[in-house]
Amino acid sequence: SQKIEQNSEALNIQEGKTATLTCNYTNYSPAYLQWYRQDPGRGPVFLLLIRENEKEKRKERLKVTFDTTLKQSLFHITASQPADSATYLCARADDKIIFGKGTRLHILP
């Protein structure tokens, strides 16, 4: 079956360091991958979109990569801050949008 997986349930990073989250997909190649942030008690909020023919996308302190050979997307937050603590979701986006389980990121002051 077509799967999208975020293998790390939780990640603790020291403030100021770069946080790197991983998203893997199997058995197909999505045309797009999307990344969302979700805070407790709130709906997910869109952050970034990357197309399969793009290697990298940046937005302020955020960077997303798309490696079709490894079937993997990496999501980076540079100069991390405690306010970046949240759950981050990746999603494959074709004719429908299917989410991974998410990674809970804790930025430690």
Add this chain to the structure above:
Amino acid sequence: EAGVAQSPRYKIIEKRQSVAFWCNPISGHATLYWYQQILGQGPKLLIQFQNNGVVDDSQLPKDRFSAERLKGVDSTLKIQPAKLEDSAVYLCASSLDREGYEKLFFGSGTQLSVL
């Protein structure tokens, strides 16, 4: 612009009761989604509408769940009868269209507890 509106915010019912959730998407958004999010999991797509037609309902437990989108705007999701395992947050989202590059805008969700 106004966001996606959902109500109620919280609902507590007993098993075998029925419940309904309401969603008002962003004006002009053709695509509407209902997701179920169980604690600690990612959102699971239940049903996707394009205007007032169903595009995908493959993950909707049709023996107990139903959804409609009248006039291609507001939508309701109903559970009848509810089971304990239906306890979750029900998220509504909308997007301009159903292309993979369209970002989703989510409401705050309805937290359902089935006792």
